[in-house]
């Protein structure tokens with residue numbers, strides 16, 4: 146009989162074209178997502194080698210990283226950005242790749258539109274020149290970020306060369322407390338593992354907390370896998386997954402659907418399969434989280450105090466440097482710290498559920514005067530849902546504006562930059578020094594925490610506002 | 617793109633004893649707008665290296681004339697964060713051919729290997745010895761032998777072996793890249809593609 150396999154093994158092994166002894170596996174890639182920033186040099190490489198794209202029909206291009214989030218109908222003002230966008234369009238046209246550029250109805254953040262249109266499917270191998278490609282693992286796909294040389298590799302040969310990562314399972318049992326979202330679950334795990342705790346591993350998330358989580362929530366968790374150093378994360382597909390995937394533009398139809406389902410239903414970890422590492426946490430212990438430092442591992446329950454340097458693992462000097470950058474002190478409470486910016490968006494938390502959560506808090510309140518808020522939907526589809534569900538009205542009444550889709554302040558390549566020294570509560574995925582603009586200071590948190598900060602002007606436990614409502 | 621062959625490197629080294637150096641520090645996002653792989657070295661560690669008015673920050677190691685060389689020695693978890701290969705390009709374009717650390721983030725390590733920068737992972741102890749040697753004498757040389765998979769502090773003769781898989785080692789010593797390899801087995805790939813369900 147065949148050996149017991151993990152979900153990861155099943156998908157990986159079925160995509161290995163060739164194995165090199167004491168070297169990488171040659172892995173076949175089902176879906177390649179391309180964006181403007183990490184692709185131009187790859188296309189140049191193809192040209193200098195005089196070769197083409199092997200499977201343009203498995204390749205999908207969208208513009209998102211380097212796009213404005215206002216006035217998208219106007220020409221892009223920054224000449225360098227405009228040039229990069231034009232290059233992607235030209236390359237897509239030249240090689241016959243579908244291209245959802247600025248203004249296209251399907252345009253949006255690559256990891257948001259992939260699932261929306263059914264490009265993302267269970268059991269697929271998916272890569273993109275962006276580390277948060279791990280998002281697609283929510284569907285039981287093997288999805289990971291790649292560098293530009295690898296983008297060229299996949300364009301040229303539809304394959305990538307990777308040593309097979311080790312496997313880790315993270316179980317979260319029990320239920321979640323009121324006010325605790327998938328983002329908090331992910332930030333909690335990263336705070337426990339540190340940003341390098343899963344380096345070298347591919348993670349499977351298992352347990353009731355993930356079973357009960359929506360597809361959007363699963364995407365948020367898998368998205369953040371890279372922040373614990375993992376190459377990617379995945380969750381076994383279930384009825385919820387199949388229901389989400391069904392009838393989307395690029396998902397199989399008719400007989401093909403049945404064939405696909407036959408495959409997809411085998412995608413789970415066999416009972417006795419072994420992982421290289423296994424961790425279990427109790428979901429009920431997780432609080433709404435917030436970060437206080439300059440990497441996503443420096444996070445804690447929002448009611449806690451910033452740990453002392455002497456109590457943390459790893460380099461004390463680096464820890465102190467980080468707090469100094471943030472202008473925080475050891476032992477500080479985060480609650481009550483005045484903030485300047487709020488960013489709701491990104492491939493971590495720019496989906497409709499995130500806007501619903503944000504709106505649930507700001508409804509009937511007003512944006513604090515000291516806060517500049519950027520609310521950026523992950524895609525046009527999210528934008529439409531915000532309008533159709535009446536969320537836009539709630540936001541507008543509370544003094545917020547909605548911007549147009551894109552990565553925006555997640556990486557601040559466009560004009561959405563947090564100014565030097567300013568403090569932002571952000572639903573994105575990285576709080577690195579200057580990530581949201583040179584000198585910017587970022588607190589990562591859930592949409593609920595972001596909303597609570599947006600209406601109070603300071604770091605606030607969202608449960609206080611939620612309790613008031615239910616009282 | 618084939619790149620320079622790498623066999624042995626004998627050079628001084630630049631110390632950066634900071635942990636979790638992320639790719640946003642190595643090359644901030646605002647410098648990713650180029651469509652060609654040129655000039656990234658100028659913006660390596662941009663915001664640590666320059667003030668906002670573009671004057672150099674004197675206390676940053678790349679601005680200290682005492683230190684030079686083709687090896688960058690970084691703290692644990694070097695290169696965490698984004699998949700931007702631009703980070704590896706910036707390291708290369710500045711003139712480094714090797715990064716030594718006690719721990720690397722996966723994607724950064726892979727990106728380095730793909731462009732001909734050798735990531736050398738050593739023990740935390742050995743890393744401290746390297747820092748101590750540079751501290752004692754910034755002109756002290758180190759030898760990184762890919763052939764022997766060994767890094768040596770020449771002043772003291774102390775050395776430590778490092779890991780690299782045979783395939784990548786072969787590629788680097790010959791200046792081949794993965795695409796050269798994959799194009800050679802294109803037939804197999806095309807055959808395989810016919811049987812994929814998705």
Ligand code: SF4
Nearest residue numbers: 277491492552555556
């Ligand atoms: S939103 Fe941020 S993390 Fe996501 S794809 Fe865009 S830049 Fe990358």
